[in-house]
Amino acid sequence: MTATSRPARNIWKNRRTIEAIAIVAIALFVAFAMPLLLSEFRLKLLGRFLSFAIVALGIDLIWGYTGMLSLGHGIFFALGGYALAMHANLQLPEGQMPEFFTLYGVDALPAFWKPFVSFPFTAIAIFTIPAIVAGFLGYLIFRNRIRGVYFSILTQAALIVFFNFFNGQQELINGTNGLKTDTEMMFGVLMSSPEAQMVFFRVSVLLLVVGYVLCRWLTSGRFGRLLVAIRDDESRVRFSGYDPTGFKVLVFAISGALAGIGGALYTAQSGIITPSAMEVATSIEMVIWVAVGGRATLVGAIVGTLIVSYARTFLSEEFPAVWLFFQGALFLLVVTSLPDGLVGLWRDTVWPWVQARLGLTPQVAFPGMTDPGVELEKQEIESNK
């Protein structure tokens, strides 16, 4: 037994090493070479897309691996964004308040704003608040064994509630106008300055790597296999003695936390966060990123996000009217003909074809594996000759 398992483990270790090296190399390239290759405007765009990719990782975790389609990730995205924006808006001389408050005649800072003065608090709040909201929402839903399309509808309903609440609360968070960050300071630096933007860009790269590694760890071990089991047959999991509720709550909370981090980084690089981040279409677009890239592959989530986001930018620059049509068509195309997304297309069709063309022996997966049914049929065909 040890004789067979040891080489296998070595290969595993090697693969891990190769993967780690690849990640570090790509991350370093993006963080240090891209700023030289891209204009300031394009770099900012890439930074925003990388923060989207962090959100996509979270959606892949809950949807791709655990089988629950959330249409409410805009909530968590916005919560992260608002947390950062509140911190930025509070970097004022003693005794002053963010300007918009005076417009609505508010003369004392609302209590929930106060802790956001502190950067450490904000940094933790960016992922903790979305995680708590997601965990709580998830607990209510999963404990009652609400699944499938009902889960999706409930998350969308929650999204609409949050959207309306943020829109309506002028006195608390500036309502529809949202909170601007580009004219604010952080650590004494103007947030829209090239220096600050470069920091945000690199932090986005770094946190995308951290998010990837976290998701990789979660999905590769025993825990990850359980998520797949829950996705494929949740009630069977119960009969094996597991209570799926805790697992689903944790995954939903982590997924929310990742969306919060993405939201904060996006806000820093776009200069503003408004309730429109919680529009229904925005959350659906997040799902499309993952669908296009390929569910249940983490690389797919990242690649899908970048492709869809760049397509969006390109199309809305060239033909402003068509993006929404294109988005709908893309979703239909992927759902109907590419259920495993681009990564699936590559893995199952393109790569084997390339291998065959190059004369590389396509790996015979399991030599010596015989299917009794096939064997039987073979015998029958033989005897009929």
Added chain:
Amino acid sequence: MFSTIVWRTHRLLLSNVERPRRFAAIVALSPDIPLNPYSFVSKILEIENLTVSFDGFKALNNLTFSMEPGELRTIIGPNGAGKTTFLDIITGKVQPTEGTVKFKGKSLAKKSEHAIAQLGIGRKFQTPRVYLNLTPRENLELSCNRTKNVIGSLFRKQSSGERRTIAGLLETIGLVAKADIQAGLLSHGEKQWLEIGMLVAQSPDLLLVDEPVAGLTDEETFQTAELLNSLAQSHSIIVIEHDMEFVREIARQVTVLHQGSVLCEGDMDSVQSDPRVIEVYLGQSEDEAA
């Protein structure tokens, strides 16, 4: 009183560390060593006046049933007799409308499926339900794992005992060569066996097996009978089956269900010659009477 104390001690002896090894042993057990750890406990399963109605239709009707520890019981009955519903009740999938279910003296009322599974009841479904996107080895690991909470699943490493148990089980169910391919690629019979393996890996005291040989070849049916017979050395088992040939292979005590109630109970010969049973089965179509 005395029996509870003995029972506790016994549970202690078979504590978590010991259990996987116990199963590794079972797999290799020769059939002539009787090993029945439960012989001093009375009634592993006790069901009284159980009624289940679905919108007024009584799938189970005032059913009373009990089973000794270590027993291998076969339940037969025509389609729609309520056999699967009976297992649904024991495993907590369906709540009884009336009546009580006790497992090792403890009531199972209002317990959820996972809590019942943790008490030591394992179930194999009528159509094989294995995780198609996981490999047979991973399927077994998932069932074998003793710490079923979130933290344990995240941080606990698999013990070498568990690994050995799984290797042994893979051998028993004949899936060593296919241990690391997706379970979705297995044949129907292999899936049936994998699910039986998962059941054993879970290390339950009571195994509920719903139609294990449906769709299997004669050879596979025979092997399944052997497997269940060897498992019966150390477990209490309820097997539900249509295939009379198979039932004859394994049956000691047979319970006949009909329209949600127990029609009769006894050994195979007496049940087969019971006029009521003959009538129920002759009233059915040809293939079911077979």
